[in-house]
Amino acid sequence: MVKTLEETLKRKVNVSAEPELVTALGAGLLGLQRLEKTLALAKAS
Numbered sequence: 572m573v574k575t576l577e578e579t580l581k582r583k584v585n586v587s588a589e590p591e592l593v594t595a596l597g598a599g600l601l602g603l604q605r606l607e608k609t610l611a612l613a614k615a616s
Contacts (some may be wrong), residue, residue, distance in 0.1 A: 573586055
């Protein structure tokens with residue numbers, strides 16, 4: 572899959588040895604963004 576993606580993009584793709592950690596960090600950041608948006612909307616009203 573990585574090789575196919577690299578060939579399609581015509582560039583090197585970095586793949587983490589610990590994808591679960593990267594996914595957890597991404598989910599945490601998404602949750603933080605949603606919380607900040609919700610708090611901003613609540614403060615505005």
